[in-house]
Structure formats: structure tokens, C-alpha cells
Amino acid sequence: xxxxxxxxxxxxxxxxxxxxxxxxxxxxxxxxxxxxxxxxxxxxxxxxxxxxxxxxxxxxxxxxxxxxxxxxxxxxxxxxxxxxxxxxxxxxxxxxxxxxxxxxxxxxxxxxxxxxxxxxxxxxxxxxxxxxxxxxxxxxxxxxxxxxxxxxxxxxxxxxxxxxxxxxxxxxxxxxxxxxxxxxxxxxxxxxxxxxxxxxxxxxxxxxxxxxxxxxxxxxxxxxxxxxxxxxxxxxxxxx
Numbered sequence: 001x002x003x004x005x006x007x008x009x010x011x012x013x014x015x016x017x018x019x020x021x022x023x024x025x026x027x028x029x030x031x032x033x034x035x036x037x038x039x040x041x042x043x044x045x046x047x048x049x050x051x052x053x054x055x056x057x058x059x060x061x062x063x064x065x066x067x068x069x070x071x072x073x074x075x076x077x078x079x080x081x082x083x084x085x086x087x088x089x090x091x092x093x094x095x096x097x098x099x100x101x102x103x104x105x106x107x108x109x110x111x112x113x114x115x116x117x118x119x120x121x122x123x124x125x126x127x128x129x130x131x132x133x134x135x136x137x138x139x140x141x142x143x144x145x146x147x148x149x150x151x152x153x154x155x156x157x158x159x160x161x162x163x164x165x166x167x168x169x170x171x172x173x174x175x176x177x178x179x180x181x182x183x184x185x186x187x188x189x190x191x192x193x194x195x196x197x198x199x200x201x202x203x204x205x206x207x208x209x210x211x212x213x214x215x216x217x218x219x220x221x222x223x224x225x226x227x228x229x230x231x232x233x234x235x236x237x238x239x240x
Contacts, residue, residue, distance in 0.1 A: 004048065004052065006033070007052070013102065014034060023106065035058070039051070052100075062082070070182065077097040149175065152205070185201055202215055
């Protein structure tokens with residue numbers, strides 16, 4: 001059961017989403033709010049798994065709320081609900097799970113809700129003691145679908161302007177996903193992946209060699225910036 005809230009400044013839209021949540025067996029409506037500011041107060045004191053969030057609202061927009069939540073640990077996943085499709089790019093930048101364009105019906109709502117269900121099932125399975133490593137994976141948004149990527153297949157991750165490029169072992173074509181490097185970093189298991197540069201996260205298991213200021217994975221040399229050097233050197237000291 002996923003604890004959800006709905007946030008929308010339009011009463012009819014708020015009522016519709018609330019009704020859809022209550023109709024869905026694996027969703028539980030913990031509250032509905034006509035402003036993002038009201039919702040933020042609840043999010044500060046309650047554990048919420050999923051937010052159905054309008055974008056264009058007074059005082060604090062849905063995008064602004066998403067950016068605030070990005071900075072917190074274990075932040076809820078977001079499904080945006082909006083009448084304006086030009087906000088899609090901004091939604092992907094804050095790592096929204098999905099994007100529902102108004103007016104949408106229950107079938108479309110359920111499809112998005114099922115993505116959230118699949119995400120949390122994956123997350124809970126990976127957290128179980130003794131969970132086999134070969135089943136560990138992450139979902140990445142690629143164009144209009146969610147792609148399942150095994151963690152052990154990732155060599156390193158490169159941050160570009162609006163995209164993140166995930167370099168995959170034994171694959172010529174790499175994965176481009178419209179998100180931020182920070183959002184992806186928060187979703188990766190600590191101790192297996194490490195940020196070593198403003199533009200790079202590396203899979204520690206895939207490192208072939210290190211120099212004073214760089215990491216070598218395959219035939220690629222990745223710089224280690226001063227900002228992250230202390231943490232990386234601490235990691236290396238455990239093996240020396």
C-alpha cells in the first residue's frame with residue numbers, strides 16, 4: 001500500500017485525482033491540498049510515498065516543490081498532473097516518475113500508478129536480507145518508457161546538460177535519460193557507486209586502475225575532482 005497525497009489548486013481536478021486514488025486498491029489517500037505550501041507542511045511530518053502534483057500553482061509551483069523535496073532523504077516519488085505539455089522537460093529534470101496530461105481518465109491514471117507500484121516493489125525487494133545481487137536493478141526513463149537496468153552492468157554515469165548518459169558494460173549504445181546526476185546519485189546504493197566529479201558517478205566494482213587524480217574503467221579515464229577526492233581516498237585506504 002502506497003501512502004499518497006494529491007495537490008492541485010483546481011477543486012474539480014483535486015477531487016478527480018483524490019477519487020482515482022481511493023478507487024485504486026494499492027493506493028491510500030493521506031490527504032489532498034489546494035496548494036504546495038500546505039502539502040509541504042504535511043510532507044515535513046509524515047512519510048508519503050507518492051504525490052500526484054499539479055505544476056502551475058500560486059505561491060509555490062509543483063516544479064519548485066519537487067526541487068525542495070530533491071534535497072531531502074527518502075523523498076516521495078512524484079507524478080505530475082498538468083494541462084500544459086511544455087512542462088514535460090522540467091518534470092523530467094526533477095526525476096518525476098510520470099507525467100499525466102489533463103484531462104486524463106482512470107486508465108491513464110492507473111498506468112502511471114502502476115509505475116509507482118513497480119518502483120516500490122523493486123526498491124523493497126532490493127532491501128530484503130540475502131536478496132540476490134543479480135536481481136538488483138534500477139528503472140531509467142528513456143523517451144516514453146521505463147527501462148530496467150541491472151546495477152552490475154553500469155560502468156559509470158556521465159552528467160550532460162539536460163541528460164544523464166549511463167555507460168553500460170559490453171554495450172555500444174549507451175542509455176540517455178532526462179534527469180539530473182544528483183537525482184540519480186540519490187537512487188544508487190552507497191558503497192557501490194560514488195560521485196567523483198561534478199559530471200561523473202562510477203561503479204566502484206568496475207574500476208580497473210587509479211592514478212593520483214583519475215580513475216580508469218576499461219579504456220576510459222575519469223577525473224577525480226578536488227571536491228570528491230577526500231571521500232574517494234578514504235575508500236581506497238580501506239584496500240591498501
